[in-house]
Amino acid sequence: MLDERKAEVLRVLVEEYISSGEPVSSRAILECSKLDVSPATIRNDLSALDREGLAIQPHTSAGRVPTSRGYRYYVDHLTPKRLRAATRERIQGFFSTVHQELGRLLKSTSELVADISQYPAIVTGPGMAGEHVHGVSLVPLGGHAVLMVLVSDAGRVGKEVLTLEHLVEVAVVEEAERVLGGMLHGRLLAGAVGLRDEVPSDLSTAIREVVEAGIDMVGLSEDAARDVYVGGTSQMAALWEDLSTVHRVLGMLEREALVMGIMSSAPPGTVIQIGDELPMDESVDLAMISTPYQVGGVAAGRIGVLGPMRMDYSRTISIVEEVSDNLADSLGS
Known part of the structure; x- marks a missing residue:
């Protein structure tokens, strides 16, 4: 945490550099600030900002420019301007x-x-977070992959690929689509991700894996759209x-x-x-x-x-x- 004077020196340094794009001298900081101190005091404060990693001197004879840490300190203590x-x-x-x-x-x-x-x-x-699920389709892609297509009541479409641990059989995908459709239809997408606990307990391991992967992917579909x-x-x-x-x-x-x-x-x-x-x-x-x-x-x-x-x-x-x-x-x- 900088003391009040060093914080003012940094503020002026940042704002002058934003305005000019050129390294800012100690003289410019003294003229633009309201500090009643000597040029030597400003130079010492700038050296302290260098040591803190808040400013750097590009060349020996040049003024200072803020570092990313200097900008961060500045914005963390900033009061936004009122627009004209x-x-x-x-x-x-x-x-x-x-x-x-x-x-x-x-x-x-x-x-x-x-x-x-x-x-x-x-x-x-x-996105689709505020929309309701109108329909769900699952398409086997071969191997361990299934394409899930989610359609909202607003007509928007989200697509995600489910990558599963086991090889996918067509009959398993068809049954998983039926179960997912029943669970998700009419649900608000933003609330659908909490449905894992409602997956029927009598499903086979293979079908359950697809259903749970589909529920987990609903959240990604919100952003994908x-x-x-x-x-x-x-x-x-x-x-x-x-x-x-x-x-x-x-x-x-x-x-x-x-x-x-x-x-x-x-x-x-x-x-x-x-x-x-x-x-x-x-x-x-x-x-x-x-x-x-x-x-x-x-x-x-x-x-x-x-x-x-x-x-x-x-x-x-x-x-x-x-x-x-x-x-x-x-x-x-």
Whole structure:
């Protein structure tokens, strides 16, 4: 935990670096802060931040830049900015006038967030958790594999492959399909994963294995049916000077399952992930801010923004939270 003065030095360092993209000198920190101390005191504080791993000096004659740990300390003690009235009115106006089917609305929302924040934006769809099971089909794929097809009452389809311990016989699959269909039909998908205790006790071992594997896969089908909408990728070249970083981030966005995994595994509330906190194959200059949106009082998906670690966290947090509230109101109306 930093003392009050060092925390202020770090705050100014981060915000000046976010603004300029250039290493920040002790003189600049002294001029931009409200600290009534000498330049030597600022230099000593910067040296202390170096030792704490919160800042680094790229070159001997250069100023400092924050590390990923420095950004983490900064955001953990951050109070988000209040958006300008014009920005709030633009967001409210968008949702009060737009009338589109869900997929197009979420795609438009990702483009709105990207345009306002000036960072690439991601919106995930609500999945099937709030829908009921209409039908279940099991298709033997040969060997130990069975394809489970789940259809919701909204007409959406989830598909998962069950990998079983024993070789699969057609008669076993047919009976397992009958049992699963009876257990799952009309059930809310979000509550179906707790049905293992209701599997009939008189089933053969082979049939029980298929039925229980199908129940376990219901939760995966909820997420598998989620769509991912990305907006603002054309802005990426302006955000990162290193083109290899642009290519790595684009590669991540093309791996829909990875993006969905990051978004769906985030804890409730607004989450900020910085640098190595993101599950990338290698270290990359990347941060993500995401927050959930609700439908009927239940978290349905997430709105996220990607950017370099020197992104404007305060404003971006306020943007995703304002859009989340307005999207929830639009979907709930």
